Amino acid sequence: MEHNHLLASETSVQYIRPHRKVSDAEYAQAKSLKMVGARIYQIMKYFVIKAGLYSNVGFCIKNLYNRMNEEHRKDIFNGDAEEALGFLVAKKDVDDMFFYKYHVNNEGRLVRLFWANSKSRVDFSTFGDVLVFDTTNKTNKYRKPLVVLARVNNHLNSTIFGYALLSDERIKTYEWVLSIFIEAMDGKKPVAVMTDRDSTMRRVIKNLLPNTCHRLCSSHLHRNASSNISYEEFNDRLYNLMAKKCSIQEFEDWWASLVNECGVGENDWMKKLYHRRRLWAEAYLRG
Structure with a gap:
């Protein structure tokens, strides 16, 4: 294959974005050093000394900081997730119609969580002809998508049908949310779904609710x-x-x-x- 530009040299290849990545093994070493009190710049210095030259490390201090910060948020999320699941179990004990489901990945991390109380389920049976699928809430401390499933009732009040806390915004993740929501509502499907986005949700609705009208939220x-x-x-x-x-x-x-x-x-x-x-x-x- 011919290239119409000069290829990066071996000494500069680590500065190209795809190569600036902290491996799992390197993260494990960095985490061990962090646990004994080392600061990020000190951990970076350790990798430089180990590699012989800064250019041999393969990532910069910003990459290391981002990886450490992201893994820290995951640890907090999963620690709090156990408390959240305990809370949902307790809610189920006092509310027979309380519904919740969750999904963990291969590493045992909680990646999807859905819940709806008895009032929400009853309200959907009354006002569930139109569903608003709002994915714009990302202001929680985990920086994770919080999906609110709702609508405006006849009195112009917002009615919440359920919530979902997710780890990503992939199509299969939103398909999980919608399928679990329908399960929670005893199989009842909305006549119309209003979303805040076009392409992603359009595919999800087409796959799971082919007879439902999709419109963008005004x-x-x-x-x-x-x-x-x-x-x-x-x-x-x-x-x-x-x-x-x-x-x-x-x-x-x-x-x-x-x-x-x-x-x-x-x-x-x-x-x-x-x-x-x-x-x-x-x-x-x-x-």
């Missing part, structure tokens, strides 16, 4: 609009247009007026939003 889009376009009048008009019950042609006319009058036709976010209009515009969703 409130989430409205928040995104506010952060991407600082024009209050535009954001208000866009929000109204999202829910406007009209024909497709009328929607297109209203959209053209909105874009032209507000001067946002060249905005990249607007172009992407328009491309996905069949997932959020009421005119398209109603056909």
Whole structure:
């Protein structure tokens, strides 16, 4: 195979991103040193002395710090996970309809956790025609995705149907959440699912709920609009247009007026939003 650029030398290859990795064996040594009180810079110095030269180590101090920090968060998460499971077991003792399930990986680490109380399960039987699948919550101390499954009831109050704490955002992880949720709700499936993302959740819903309508959450889009376009009048008009019950042609006319009058036709976010209009515009969703 021919290359149209110079290959990295052996002395500089460790600076290329794919090569800047702390191996499991190196992490084990670093963890042992950390346990006896060594600081990160001292641990890095140990690896440099051991390798003979800094360039022979294969990673930089930032890589070492990131690996140590990530493994530390995992240890905290798993330590707290045992307490969380104990708490859920206790909840089950006082709430017969309390539902929870979890999944551990090959290393015995907790990677997925779902729970819903009796009120949530009863509420879903009443208000579960539309499900909001919110994956935007990542403000917990573990920096892990917290999924909230909910909807707004007839009184405009938010109704929570369940929660899931995850270790990643892969398709198979979200498929696990949705399948466990359906199990928790005794097999009842929503008529429509509103999500905060397009491609990932679209595949999940297509795989597990092929007959369910998928749409993007209008409130989430409205928040995104506010952060991407600082024009209050535009954001208000866009929000109204999202829910406007009209024909497709009328929607297109209203959209053209909105874009032209507000001067946002060249905005990249607007172009992407328009491309996905069949997932959020009421005119398209109603056909």
